[in-house]
Amino acid sequence: MLEEEQVALYLTARLIARGNKGTLFLTIMILAMVFVNLVFLPSIIAGVVVLFNQRTIDYSYGNLIVEPRPGELRIENPSQLVQKINGIPGVVASTPRYSTGATVVFRGRSTSPLVIGIDPAREQEVMRIFASVQSGDYLSPSDTGEALVGETLAGSDDPEGDSTPTLGGVVVGKTIEITFPNGFTQAFRVKGILKAGTSSVDNAVFLHRRDMARVLGEADPANTILVRTETTGKDAEMRLTLMQYGVQEKIWTWQDKSAEFLASIVGSFGIINVISTLVSLIIAVVVIFIVIFISIVYRRRQIGILRAIGIDRSLIIKSYILQALFICTCGTLAGGMLLIAVLQYLAVNPLIFPGGPVQPALETGLIAQSVLSLYIVSVLAGYLPSWLTTREEILDAIRG
Amino acid sequence: MRSGGNMIRGEGLTRIYRMGASEVRALDGVDLNIPRGEFVGVMGASGSGKSTLLHMIGLLDRPTAGVLEIDGVDVTRLSERQRTLFRLNRLGYVFQDYALVPELTAQENVYLPSKVRGMSVRECNLVCQDILERVGLKDRMNFLPGEMSGGEQQRVAIARALVNRPALLLADEPCANLDTKNSVLILDLIRSLNRELGQTVMMVSHEEWHRQYFDRVIFLRDGKIVDEVGAGSAP
Numbered sequence: 001m002l003e004e005e006q007v008a009l010y011l012t013a014r015l016i017a018r019g020n021k022g023t024l025f026l027t028i029m030i031l032a033m034v035f036v037n038l039v040f041l042p043s044i045i046a047g048v049v050v051l052f053n054q055r056t057i058d059y060s061y062g063n064l065i066v067e068p069r070p071g072e073l074r075i076e077n078p079s080q081l082v083q084k085i086n087g088i089p090g091v092v093a094s095t096p097r098y099s100t101g102a103t104v105v106f107r108g109r110s111t112s113p114l115v116i117g118i119d120p121a122r123e124q125e126v127m128r129i130f131a132s133v134q135s136g137d138y139l140s141p142s143d144t145g146e147a148l149v150g151e152t153l154a155g156s157d158d159p160e161g162d163s164t165p166t167l168g169g170v171v172v173g174k175t176i177e178i179t180f181p182n183g184f185t186q187a188f189r190v191k192g193i194l195k196a197g198t199s200s201v202d203n204a205v206f207l208h209r210r211d212m213a214r215v216l217g218e219a220d221p222a223n224t225i226l227v228r229t230e231t232t233g234k235d236a237e238m239r240l241t242l243m244q245y246g247v248q249e250k251i252w253t254w255q256d257k258s259a260e261f262l263a264s265i266v267g268s269f270g271i272i273n274v275i276s277t278l279v280s281l282i283i284a285v286v287v288i289f290i291v292i293f294i295s296i297v298y299r300r301r302q303i304g305i306l307r308a309i310g311i312d313r314s315l316i317i318k319s320y321i322l323q324a325l326f327i328c329t330c331g332t333l334a335g336g337m338l339l340i341a342v343l344q345y346l347a348v349n350p351l352i353f354p355g356g357p358v359q360p361a362l363e364t365g366l367i368a369q370s371v372l373s374l375y376i377v378s379v380l381a382g383y384l385p386s387w388l389t390t391r392e393e394i395l396d397a398i399r400g
Numbered sequence: 401m402r403s404g405g406n407m408i409r410g411e412g413l414t415r416i417y418r419m420g421a422s423e424v425r426a427l428d429g430v431d432l433n434i435p436r437g438e439f440v441g442v443m444g445a446s447g448s449g450k451s452t453l454l455h456m457i458g459l460l461d462r463p464t465a466g467v468l469e470i471d472g473v474d475v476t477r478l479s480e481r482q483r484t485l486f487r488l489n490r491l492g493y494v495f496q497d498y499a500l501v502p503e504l505t506a507q508e509n510v511y512l513p514s515k516v517r518g519m520s521v522r523e524c525n526l527v528c529q530d531i532l533e534r535v536g537l538k539d540r541m542n543f544l545p546g547e548m549s550g551g552e553q554q555r556v557a558i559a560r561a562l563v564n565r566p567a568l569l570l571a572d573e574p575c576a577n578l579d580t581k582n583s584v585l586i587l588d589l590i591r592s593l594n595r596e597l598g599q600t601v602m603m604v605s606h607e608e609w610h611r612q613y614f615d616r617v618i619f620l621r622d623g624k625i626v627d628e629v630g631a632g633s634a635p
Contacts, residue, residue, distance in 0.1 A: 010515065015501075017503075019503055302502075308460055310484055311484075311513070312481070313484070395461055
């Protein structure tokens with residue numbers, strides 16, 4: 001280490017060790033709070049995005065969506081294709097669906113939701129709709145003439161209060177009439193009410209695909225196969241794998257399907273995140289600057305004396321930068337511990353969002369960015385005031 | 401470049417402070433020569449320019465006009481960095497209120513300028529112990545300024561000023577905050593350093609009884625030297 005840096009370190013170590021412990025502790029705690037502020041809100045926002053993504057996979061699309069080949073309305077031999085897809089490495093399971101618009105009537109109130117035919121057993125391996133049953137039961141493989149109705153679509157006893165067209169308070173055990181696009185009408189008993197917090201579930205009707213087949217007069221109707229893969233995040237790679245294994249149907253990833261929705265969510269949160277980070281950084285700059293500036297102004301006379309006895313201003317500046325770095329390091333560590341404590345608390349008492357409980361998602365990049373920002377700010381906050389103070393006339397500094 | 405046997409040579413030293421539209425001539429064309437090894441006192445009433453002169457010679461301030469040579473160097477031509485190095489290597493300054501770093505022990509306060517000068521740790525420790533022993537603080541080396549009396553603190557300040565063996569020791573009313581007993585201790589110490597080490601000393605004082613310690617006294621009034629009196633009688 002260079003001579004001057006050694007002396008600066010010597011001076012810094014003693015100024016810190018023998019300086020006012022209360023002020024030092026307070027400054028470190030302020031830095032710790034600033035660090036938590038920099039990391040916490042963005043990690044909550046990241047957690048919300050993770051929640052949205054997971055819900056999109058669990059309740060709307062799975063990881064991959066297989067659709068009919070171009071120009072076709074149905075998937076050919078969907079059961080065979082499901083068997084084939086299930087055999088591809090990296091695939092957990094897949095499930096065929098047939099979705100169509102239909103008119104649903106209950107006690108004279110009619111609405112036109114999406115009606116989805118599912119294979120209840122297979123569906124459980126891919127989607128988590130079974131876990132969103134609010135009342136009643138999930139469909140069993142042997143059910144016939146039974147339906148699951150989304151909570152929003154089911155509506156309330158006072159339909160005027162519902163924000164979207166509803167069935168006016170249908171409940172488990174009641175019968176609804178569904179008229180399909182081919183004109184066929186059939187009554188279904190409501191077996192369960194679903195509440196997933198996702199419109200693709202809460203605004204839809206789910207039937208057994210066998211009932212759908214009878215209505216359509218087809219043996220094995222499907223216009224979608226949803227696929228669950230072992231790892232989320234490698235969806236594009238899995239899409240290619242399916243294609244390499246000879247799946248000739250159109251394949252989408254869940255991001256492709258929810259691109260617009262996801263982009264708007266992530267975009268909006270991104271803006272909030274940027275604003276929050278910027279505000280936190282400005283607060284950090286101001287706080288650190290003020291704290292270190294006050295400390296330096298308080299020592300203005302001492303700086304003047306050090307210069308008067310022949311200590312070069314660069315050494316004094318380095319000493320204050322080292323002090324700022326020390327405070328920053330302790331503040332970051334204390335902030336890290338504070339953050340861990342907050343995360344532990346939130347693990348036990350999670351924040352409940354409309355989509356479910358949110359766990360803060362700590363990203364290494366975010367932490368690195370926050371730490372780096374704090375260090376840059378601290379160096380500036382140590383440098384600028386000491387640079388300014390050591391620029392003034394020695395006598396002015398000594399006289400205070 | 402050495403100006404004969406003079407440690408300080410000043411010609412027409414002038415310092416003008418501007419206060420709004422008016423100007424104050426703190427020093428008004430001072431000529432002076434201080435030989436090496438002399439113990440010079442600077443006396444005068446408040447506002448006579450004593451401290452301004454000492455600040456100028458201590459390179460804490462710059463003259464508005466005039467020539468100033470210290471130890472053969474025209475210090476008015478030095479850059480800020482060169483002035484800092486000059487202060488470190490050739491000048492020792494003792495302030496009225498000790499001006500020690502409160503977070504450093506006596507030894508560390510003395511150690512700092514010697515370390516900055518580039519001495520090894522061993523050298524630093526040796527010279528620090530030696531100088532602190534010389535000022536009678538061998539047993540107080542590890543005390544913080546706040547744990548020492550005013551007299552002890554001023555002795556640390558003198559040790560700090562002398563640790564780099566400066567060509568010139570400047571003392572700005574070093575006894576101003578001390579009682580008579582401690583003042584005598586400090587003045588005896590400076591006098592003995594001047595006698596034993598041949599240390600040139602320039603000291604500002606307003607106490608008449610200090611005159612007995614000085615080889616020569618320069619009297620200032622309104623920024624001008626009005627009188628010079630030789631050899632006071634040392635006690």
